[in-house]
Amino acid sequence: xxxxxxxxxxxxxxxxxxxxxxxxxxxxxxxxxxxxxxxxxxxxxxxxxxxxxxxxxxxxxxxxxxxxxxxxxxxxxxxxxxxxxxxxxxxxxxxxxxxxxxxxxxxxxxxxxxxxxxxxxxxxxxxxxxxxxxxxxxxxxxxxxxxxxxxxxxxxxxxxxxxxxxxxxxxxxxxxxxxxxxxxxxxxxxxxxxxxxxxxxxxxxxxxxxxxxxxxxxxxxxxxxxxxxxxxxxxxxxxxxxxxxxxxxxxxxxxxxxxxxxxxxxxxxxxxxxxxxxxxxxxxxxxxxxxxxxxxxxxxxxxxxxxxxxxxxxxxxxxxxxxxxxxxxxxxxxxxxxxxxxxxxxxxxxxxxxxxxxxxxxxxxxxxxxxxxxxxxxxxxxx
Numbered sequence: 028x029x030x031x032x033x034x035x036x037x038x039x040x041x042x043x044x045x046x047x048x049x050x051x052x053x054x055x056x057x058x059x060x061x062x063x064x065x066x067x068x069x070x071x072x073x074x075x076x077x078x079x080x081x082x083x084x085x086x087x088x089x090x091x092x093x094x095x096x097x098x099x100x101x102x103x104x105x106x107x108x109x110x111x112x113x114x115x116x117x118x119x120x121x122x123x124x125x126x127x128x129x130x131x132x133x134x135x136x137x138x139x140x141x142x143x144x145x146x147x148x149x150x151x152x153x154x155x156x157x158x159x160x161x162x163x164x165x166x167x168x169x170x171x172x173x174x175x176x177x178x179x180x181x182x183x184x185x186x187x188x189x190x191x192x193x194x195x196x197x198x199x200x201x202x203x204x205x206x207x208x209x210x211x212x213x214x215x216x217x218x219x220x221x222x223x224x225x226x227x228x229x230x231x232x233x234x235x236x237x238x239x240x241x242x243x244x245x246x247x248x249x250x251x252x253x254x255x256x257x258x259x260x261x262x263x264x265x266x267x268x269x270x271x272x273x274x275x276x277x278x279x280x281x282x283x284x285x286x287x288x289x290x291x292x293x294x295x296x297x298x299x300x301x302x303x304x305x306x307x308x309x310x311x312x313x314x315x316x317x318x319x320x321x322x323x324x325x326x327x328x329x330x331x332x333x334x335x336x337x338x339x340x341x342x343x344x345x346x347x348x349x350x351x352x353x354x355x356x357x358x359x360x361x362x363x364x365x366x367x368x369x370x371x372x373x374x375x376x377x378x379x380x381x382x383x384x385x386x387x388x389x390x391x392x393x394x395x396x397x398x399x400x401x402x403x404x405x406x407x408x409x410x
Contacts, residue, residue: 036340039330042322043343046350054220057211057354059361061219061277063180063191065172072175075103076158077238079174082147083165084111087120089285090165094124097163100174107154108165109134109147117165130154141254143401149250155241162237167193169236170281177238180275187272188239188264190232193284197362201291207368208375209298210278211358216305217261222276230268234260236282239267246270257304257396257403278361295382300396302379302386313387317380324376327351 049057079097083090090108097106105128110118118131132154137146152160159178163169173191181189192213195206217231237260244250247266256262268274288294306312330336330344352369359368389395395403 032336035326035330035333036336038322039326039336039340039347040343042326042330043347043350045319045323046327046347046354049215049354050350052218054218056214056218056220057357059278059357061223061275062361063173063176063277063279063281065170065176065279065281070172070175072101072172072178073103074101074174074178077103077161077174077178078105078107078155078157078159078241079161079163080148080151080155081106081108081163081165082111082144082151083108083113083117083121084143084147085113085115085117086165087113087115087117090117090120091124092168092285093163093165094121094127094129096168096170098124098127099171100169104128104174105157106130107132107151109151111143111147112137137401142257142259142403145250145254145256145259149254152241152244152249158241160239160241160244162234162239164193164235164284166285167235168283168285170283173236173279173281174238177236181238181240184275185273186275187243188232188237188267188274190237190260190264190274190276191235191279191282192233192277193235193282194280194362195284196287197364199289201294202288203364204368204371205294205375205378206288207358207362207364208355208372208379210362211355212379214358217276219276222264222274225273227268227271230261230265230274231276232260232264232274233276234263235284236279237263240272243267243270243272257301280361295385296397298379298382299386299389302383303390304386304396306383306387308387308390310387313383316383320376320380323347324351324373328373 107130108121109132111134118133121131132150134147134150137143148162161174177189180186192210195209197203197206221229222231247270252266253259253262264274288297306316327344327347330340331348351372355369355372356366359366393404
């Protein structure tokens with residue numbers, strides 16, 4: 028066996044060892060233990076102490092569904108919608124929802140250094156006078172009882188900041204192939220158990236649906252404290268947790284994303300928008316990420332298909348493939364997907380790695396992020 032063969036066989040064993048480590052991690056990032064349970068039946072909550080703030084930019088297609096679902100959450104709930112320079116009549120569409128205590132603000136300007144979403148939220152929370160604030164994306168549909176159940180969890184468990192990972196749309200091929208993996212990789216990168224611990228070094232949140240005690244916003248200095256952040260949810264959680272507040276992040280089947288990803292390009296743009304930001308715009312971390320993805324997701328099937336390396340390498344490769352697919356199964360089951368999708372993890376991981384490289388190339392060309400007609404440059408956050 029020559030040197031190249033020895034290196035290949037050794038890396039297959041490394042892959043098997045790494046997957047064994049993932050399986051044995053005490054915080055078990057691949058399991059779904061952090062889940063919000065909502066009450067069945069028509070339980071009606073009194074939500075006079077809650078205000079929902081929604082930043083909306085060109086969301087006329089979905090804003091009606093979002094607001095109609097909010098109306099069914101309980102009595103006394105207030106809503107502040109910030110129409111962030113929409114060109115599709117989002118504000119007019121929102122006015123068509125009757126029976127909702129709704130305030131609509133129109134924003135046309137964006138100060139230098141701010142991301143559009145955070146500037147909209149800054150204006151919206153200025154109108155909040157309740158004990159709890161919900162930060163809700165305009166494309167998130169809440170099934171009845173979510174906000175009441177989330178508030179009760181916070182009260183009973185002493186939590187000051189809670190967020191829910193929305194169930195992403197999984198109707199077409201690309202959504203079914205890639206969206207469960209989006210949650211899987213997020214949980215691996217930001218283990219929920221660590222984020223929910225008292226350790227302030229670990230913080231994470233899912234920005235689609237966040238409930239927090241309103242006083243925390245004043246304590247951290249409002250959204251001005253994170254005004255240029257593109258991964259604003261995790262940045263906000265970090266700021267809040269630094270004050271000593273307790274945070275919680277979990278999954279929910281009752282929080283649904285209405286965002287459509289009809290083509291691979293749609294998914295690609297969504298991931299590439301912040302993928303390189305996750306790596307702190309570091310070429311070194313990108314190289315490490317690429318190497319790890321190769322070892323973890325591509326070497327095991329290559330080791331199974333290769334011949335002449337002995338039973339040891341074949342066994343190690345098979346063990347790695349088993350764990351690769353096996354750790355993905357809990358997320359697939361949570362979203363009612365077939366475990367067979369787990370066999371496509373090498374393809375899925377390769378797609379996400381390509382999206383990350385695309386994100387890096389865009390950054391090196393001068394574009395930090397792009398969203399709804401706004402371009403954030405690499406040297407600042409100006410849109």
